[in-house]
């Protein structure tokens with residue numbers, strides 16, 4: 001095999017065009033194809049790199065990501081009504097949604113609890129995996145009578161997907177744009193499938209993909225303890241109300257895993273906004289997550305929230321790598337920004 005190399009500018013454009021064609025021309029009888037595309041893009045952040053190399057993903061991994069994507073969507077759209085689950089299929093409700101809705105009920109909406117119960121989680125993941133292998137995986141790249149095989153080779157069967165060279169590179173480089181396209185198309189599909197339930201509802205997309213911002217308050221006491229009552233960014237005492245902030249900005253990747261949260265002054269949080277934090281903050285963040293590992297793990301478990309430090313670290317590596325590549329600026333304090341230096345690499349490899 002040839003040495004991997006990043007795709008050329010022309011190859012990157014061709015990739016985006018193909019993706020657009022897939023979303024525009026593909027036939028969608030259920031939302032599985034959207035979920036599959038989204039899951040593959042998500043996994044590229046955690047498992048891929050920027051060398052341009054091909055990437056092998058298992059259908060078990062894809063199924064796990066499927067569950068995480070659909071989980072918030074199987075809550076009744078109208079609070080308190082059992083029949084209010086949005087349809088995600090042109091015929092009978094999609095099998096994955098039916099499976100998940102039952103668990104969602106049993107675990108009272110807590111995916112963290114479900115994932116911590118190995119037998120239930122394993123059984124669900126296997127079921128979803130069967131559906132992934134039967135339904136969208138080997139049909140995704142069929143567009144009308146044409147095969148548009150730009151993501152992976154269509155084997156028509158099997159439990160492993162090998163992404164073509166350059167695919168992981170492109171999905172990492174254009175992740176915010178790609179997921180925006182997928183979520184837009186997915187929301188549009190669900191909107192059309194559910195005229196009675198939705199009527200003229202405008203904010204469907206934030207129901208399907210929005211962060212549950214109200215629930216972030218649960219982190220406050222734990223973070224206050226770990227940060228000894230100080231603001232994560234300026235390290236001065238917090239005297240009034242503080243915000244729970246996504247260290248890797250939510251706009252970049254909706255990373256709701258425990259280690260991504262820090263407590264900050266409202267002023268510090270709002271001036272940081274959707275920017276990546278500068279190297280000194282990144283260093284403080286990785287040191288905190290490494291040295292307070294046990295305390296954080298027990299705290300997150302106690303709060304019943306999901307956490308996965310290695311995955312969180314990989315997503316940070318992706319975010320900083322992309323920012324570096326695009327010569328973006330990072331946030332220092334107040335209105336001060338500066339170009340990201342090479343230092344992030346050393347900081348994250350020590351993490």
Ligand SMILES: [Zn+2]
Pocket residue numbers: 231232233234235236264265268
């Ligand atoms: Zn502050």
